[in-house]
Amino acid sequence: MAAPSSTSIWLDSVPVGISICVCILEPLSLPESPAGVDAVESSPYVPCIFCKECYVLAEQNQLLKHMIIEHKLVIADVKLVADFRSYILYWKRRFAEQPITDFCSVIRTNSKAPLEEQDNYFLLCDVLPEDRLLREQLQQKRLREILEQQQQERYDTSFHSVCMFCDQEFTGNRSLLLNHMAREHAFNIGLPDNIVNCYEFLAVLQGKLDNLQCLYCEKVFRDKNTLKDHMRKKQHRRINAKNKEYDKFYIINYLEFGKSWEEVQSEDDRELLDNLEEDWSDWEEHPVCAVCLFCEQQADTTEKLYLHMQKSHGFHFPKIKSEHGLNFYQQVKLVNFIRREIHHCRCYNCQEKFESKGGLISHMEETKHIAFLPARSTWDQPQYYFPTYENDTLLCTLSDSEDAQTEDQSEEVPVVSEDVSSLKALKQSSVLNQLLCKENKSPEKF
Numbered sequence: 222m223a224a225p226s227s228t229s230i231w232l233d234s235v236p237v238g239i240s241i242c243v244c245i246l247e248p249l250s251l252p253e254s255p256a257g258v259d260a261v262e263s264s265p266y267v268p269c270i271f272c273k274e275c276y277v278l279a280e281q282n283q284l285l286k287h288m289i290i291e292h293k294l295v296i297a298d299v300k301l302v303a304d305f306r307s308y309i310l311y312w313k314r315r316f317a318e319q320p321i322t323d324f325c326s327v328i329r330t331n332s333k334a335p336l337e338e339q340d341n342y343f344l345l346c347d348v349l350p351e352d353r354l355l356r357e358q359l360q361q362k363r364l365r366e367i368l369e370q371q372q373q374e375r376y377d378t379s380f381h382s383v384c385m386f387c388d389q390e391f392t393g394n395r396s397l398l399l400n401h402m403a404r405e406h407a408f409n410i411g412l413p414d415n416i417v418n419c420y421e422f423l424a425v426l427q428g429k430l431d432n433l434q435c436l437y438c439e440k441v442f443r444d445k446n447t448l449k450d451h452m453r454k455k456q457h458r459r460i461n462a463k464n465k466e467y468d469k470f471y472i473i474n475y476l477e478f479g480k481s482w483e484e485v486q487s488e489d490d491r492e493l494l495d496n497l498e499e500d501w502s503d504w505e506e507h508p509v510c511a512v513c514l515f516c517e518q519q520a521d522t523t524e525k526l527y528l529h530m531q532k533s534h535g536f537h538f539p540k541i542k543s544e545h546g547l548n549f550y551q552q553v554k555l556v557n558f559i560r561r562e563i564h565h566c567r568c569y570n571c572q573e574k575f576e577s578k579g580g581l582i583s584h585m586e587e588t589k590h591i592a593f594l595p596a597r598s599t600w601d602q603p604q605y606y607f608p609t610y611e612n613d614t615l616l617c618t619l620s621d622s623e624d625a626q627t628e629d630q631s632e633e634v635p636v637v638s639e640d641v642s643s644l645k646a647l648k649q650s651s652v653l654n655q656l657l658c659k660e661n662k663s664p665e666k667f
Contacts (some may be wrong), residue, residue, distance in 0.1 A: 270313045281305055283403045289342075294325070297346035302356060303363040311355055314343065317548065323347055360475075365603040371417045372550055380419075385427055385491045393417045408458045415472055422470040426460070436460050511615040514559050515582050515591070523618045535592045536583070545594070551601060552619045558600035560609035570595055 267284055271292045275485045277286040281299075288294045298541050315324065325343035332339065347353035380395045386406045391398040396413035403409040416422060417514060426436060435441045437457035440447040460467055466476045510519040511526050515534045521524035530536045553582040562569040566581045570590035575581040585591035593598070608616060 267309050270316055278306055293342045295342055303359040307359055314612050367417055374419055385430055410460055416470055417472055418470055511618055518632050549621050553616055555600055556606035557609050558607040
């Protein structure tokens with residue numbers, strides 16, 4: 222990638238965010254980690270980009286301070302870097318290959334002072350295309366890891382924990398405990414499918430209660446009874462949404478690059494307010510149509526679309542889904558894989574390329590290549606989490622296999638209002654089918 226030319230910025234004072242002291246007293250540290258400076262990727266240590274100094278990952282701010290003071294390097298928006306260690310290692314390698322001025326803007330401070338009193342600082346930020354691409358790749362990598370972790374927790378049946386407010390134990394799915402606390406103790410931290418790293422989340426909350434700290438106002442009390450009365454009377458049986466410590470436990474904070482849940486929510490709220498005064502009297506509802514994987518045929522229901530693909534192309538999606546035991550995320554990857562191969566006019570079985578989409582489909586139907594999937598390793602790849610077409614409605618209609626749903630469909634399940642026309646469809650497709658049956662109310666201990 223061609224590097225941009227350096228840019229000089231003359232300032233009369235030190236840049237905002239840079240704190241420089243003439244005399245600094247710091248604790249002594251060893252020159253390198255036990256595994257050496259060139260530690261493996263799993264090392265808990267992060268090396269300086271320029272020298273052999275290294276710091277524990279938890280001491281990230283100390284490393285940033287060291288690079289500002291000793292090497293005049295400022296990294297912009299560090300909080301938006303998804304994997305700090307990988308980011309530092311990447312630029313350590315690149316700075317060893319090319320001069321720093323090929324990547325960073327030059328900020329000259331005290332420009333009116335004598336030359337010997339002036340300092341040059343180097344700003345590394347996502348204005349540089351290479352830096353922005355790196356940040357986005359690290360964000361996508363973290364998103365894939367978080368989605369896989371959420372998928373595992375969503376269907377985990379080995380969960381075991383005790384309610385924070387009573388003595389009741391819960392074994393099975395995490396939604397049992399979370400819905401019990403919401404229903405019986407009015408303590409709601411959100412829908413189970415919106416939460417990730419549930420064990421760690423519960424441990425953090427339990428630790429605060431053990432330290433006699435209110436979960437909402439975060440004040441510390443002298444004993445459990447005082448804390449219990451405070452949280453009940455003040456209606457503080459909830460978490461503090463402004464506490465950034467909780468952000469890592471909610472999927473929404475991983476979805477959009479550089480945005481927290483508050484920013485995403487505020488955008489939605491502004492859009493809602495902007496639309497409040499619009500006239501909807503002439504609005505007519507039109508059915509949302511999904512497009513066939515192999516041609517331009519559209520259908521307003523998945524059943525009609527699946528029937529078309531089976532009769533016209535010999536592709537039986539429900540059968541393939543059942544035979545291969547595809548969960549929701551695997552179905553998403555499969556659809557995006559097929560879309561991409563068809564877009565490139567390439568047979569996804571023999572990899573033969575064609576001049577036109579029509580020639581490709583004729584080949585696949587004649588050779589029966591359309592009816593069989595290639596090896597799972599070909600399409601079950603993280604890159605296919607992302608849609609080939611942004612407006613692919615078929616992705617919104619996918620659901621988990623019927624085998625993965627609870628067997629007792631007559632069981633009463635709490636239902637949150639959703640925009641569906643059929644209660645039966647809601648029970649079959651909503652994530653709420655993972656919720657447990659009602660538990661007997663138990664006496665509170667807290």
